[in-house]
């Protein structure tokens with residue numbers, strides 16, 4: 001492992017000042033960063049430990065939403081009764097992720113910025129455009145089973161591997177950020193990027209910035225929501241395809257719906273096409289299937305991950321049926 | 329027993345700073361109730377610090393990447409993977425390892441339950457399993473749901489085989505002793521619901537009500553082990 005200096009931040013301001021020097025990284029739970037340090041994928045000169053900073057807890061907002069401090073641990077967020085009752089899809093996404101130990105360590109901010117689990121990215125003996133720009137993408141002709149089918153590019157088919165961000169994408173969360181030039185924020189769909197010709201950047205987070213909080217806008221039907229995860233073993237595994245959804249049905253008609261897919265793209269994938277196709281439609285298997293087909297029409301899978309298209313459709317349709325239960 | 333250097337491979341970059349040595353930080357680690365002032369290479373994991381600097385070799389290194397749970401310790405009463413924790417960042421926290429669980433009155437109830445149920449074969453995963461189970465039982469008493477919980481919006485936790493398997497899935501056992509680990513953890517859950525003994529050992533345990541953990545009727549074991 002490359003050597004690095006270590007300092008404990010005493011304030012957000014002092015952390016931002018340190019982060020102004022290139023080669024500096026914030027350390028939160030460390031469950032991704034320390035792993036990548038060991039693998040030589042991340043090679044910072046200085047780590048700024050932000051674990052003792054107070055970014056706030058979990059606060060209800062006036063519009064029925066929640067404001068979540070960046071330092072809130074995944075386990076505490078999943079256990080929070082406001083989260084569990086207002087946004088069960090978020091609690092379920094968190095509980096489906098990693099292990100009890102890792103959730104105790106993982107922070108809200110760090111979770112959003114966890115890097116892809118693409119095996120080529122994590123293996124410094126292999127080329128990878130994300131880690132080593134211009135070196136090529138061996139995943140496209142190679143081991144692509146776990147990788148992306150939507151929004152991929154000729155340079156990168158990596159996926160965002162996380163669960164929490166998929167639920168937050170369905171909920172249209174706002175990512176609050178602080179920089180030396182002052183605070184700013186991103187709608188989560190604008191926060192994450194597609195790889196395009198520059199896969200090195202996962203997000204539009206400015207260099208040296210800190211995530212300070214995540215805000216979930218109120219969603220009256222947030223309680224009618226869930227998260228499904230298909231994976232290679234029953235627990236403690238990353239998702240192959242995941243679905244976060246909330247559904248509002250009245251008199252057998254879809255009034256409103258929120259859907260995001262995980263494990264399919266470089267960013268958590270807001271299924272806007274499916275959402276649009278469902279609004280105002282009768283709650284039937286046919287409209288659910290048509291919505292899924294419409295969303296997945298743009299999929300460009302590899303031979304190894306073509307199964308994800310069918311899997312995503314079945315998961316999406318199954319999740320909608322579950323949420324519509326009783327209204328069909 | 330200071331082996332800091334031979335557990336960390338020397339790289340080109342560290343050779344460049346070799347004259348000064350790799351960057352270190354002076355920290356005091358609070359382990360099992362005693363304070364240990366140490367000069368720590370910034371790169372050192374808490375696991376390596378416990379094993380190589382403090383000769384506390386109960387915590388095991390299975391994968392060193394957060395994938396097996398053998399290194400599980402309690403940090404401020406919460407279970408955590410010590411392999412992904414930098415030792416320098418653990419200053420100011422109370423760390424409890426498997427060596428710190430027993431006291432003058434005997435073994436920790438979870439340790440005793442593992443013995444009574446023969447919940448291991450080679451024993452390599454056992455310290456991590458035991459620390460994890462202690463943390464997990466606290467989480468359950470605090471009413472935390474799990475992926476196996478049917479309705480996350482409801483309060484209260486009923487521990488049954490499925491719940492224990494899910495909540496303990498961060499601890500792999502290559503010997504496949506799960507069939508005995510699950511009943512051991514359920515035994516300890518029953519005990520800890522009646523008395524607070526499970527918490528009397530580690531400082532900073534979260535303040536949680538005791539009554540919310542009930543043992544569910546143990547269904548026939550049809551679930552696949554979480555490997």
Ligand SMILES: Cc1cc2nc3c(=O)[nH]c(=O)nc-3n(C[C@H](O)[C@H](O)[C@H](O)COP(=O)(O)OP(=O)(O)OC[C@H]3O[C@@H](n4cnc5c(N)ncnc54)[C@H](O)[C@@H]3O)c2cc1C
Nearest residue numbers: 028029030031032033097098107109110111162163211394
């Ligand atoms: C074995 C294993 C299994 C896993 N399984 C899953 C799974 O199934 N689902 C899932 O979703 N995740 C899974 N994870 C990933 C885990 O959820 C993430 O590693 C964790 O959420 C990252 O949070 P952290 O606080 O530990 O981040 P760190 O590792 O500390 O940081 C991650 C990145 O974010 C940066 N950072 C941290 N905080 C901030 C901030 N406030 N502002 C700006 N930058 C910041 C760091 O510099 C670093 O680049 C797994 C991890 C492991 C090791």
Ligand code: FES
Nearest residue numbers: 390391392397411
């Ligand atoms: S050694 Fe830490 S999880 Fe395997």
Ligand code: FES
Nearest residue numbers: 449451501502503
């Ligand atoms: S008893 Fe051998 S690994 Fe669990």
